[in-house]
Amino acid sequence: MKHYLDVYKEFISTNFSVSLSFRTSFTLLVLMDIFFYLSTLLTIEFIFQHISSLGPWNKEQLMFFISFMLVIDNLHMVILSESFWVLSHQIKTGDIDFILLKPIHSIFAIFFRYPRPSSILNTFLTLGVLFFYGSKLSLDVMSWILLPFLVLMSFSLLAILEIIISTSMFWMQEGLGINFLRMQMQQLSRWPDYIYSKMARKALLISFPILLVGSAPVHFLLDHSEWEYLIGVLLANVIFFIVMVTLWKMALIRYESASS
DSSP states (O other), X not given: OXXXXXXXXXXXXXXXXXXXTSHHHHHHHHHHHHHHHHHHHHHHHHHTTTOSEETTEEHHHHHHHHHHHHHHHHHHHHHTHHHHHHHHHHXXXXXXXXXXXXXXXXXXXXXXXXXXXXXXXXXXXXXXXXXXXXXXXXXXXXXXXXXXXXXXXXXXXXXHHHHHXXXXXXXXXXXXXXXXXXHXXXXXXXXXXXXXXHHHHHIIIIISOGGGTTHHHHHHHHOTTXXXXXXXXXXXXXXXHHHHHHHHHHHHHHOOOTTO
């Protein structure tokens, strides 16, 4: 673990140096993230100017859910987002060959290689919004204690599902369409599970559990009697991690070096 942490520290250092070399771009990325977060929150504010509740949740409950998802999105932008776009190029050019030779696991070397420093600055904003709406709901002590672990567990599930989708690049060679599909799956998770039809909800909670990313932890935090959601997230992380590793091994076997 220490070896991987040391390597990741170098990844962060390198990307900070590169990002700060282009200060205008760095600033624009920070502002873009802020605009996205504010527009998302203001959209919910606008909706609740016309309705008093959306399904079983009132405004504060839905805003807490949205805030939870913004924290997940921020973690995703900081740690993973850039790497998905680079993977397709690495496969087509054969640059992935050099990654596979490194003495660290290829999933770590590929998907954690390009952290996004500009998004780190907005972490305080998303956490602040989450704690603000959490305090409005008067969450109990256990909820506050579990909140960081649930955030990490949800982020882990999102990352696993996205890596599973991205393995198809080894067969299709072109990653643009795969990345847009991956982003559409993200969009599905940004709304609570109860807004979907019964069939779609079942498929997106069990077959490809993208709705568990946000809905499951928030359901549990708002009502501890809904513990089955928490069990669902735990099981999904374990089961789909195994699926991810298996598919990744199959993808590397399928891979034919473009540089050979």
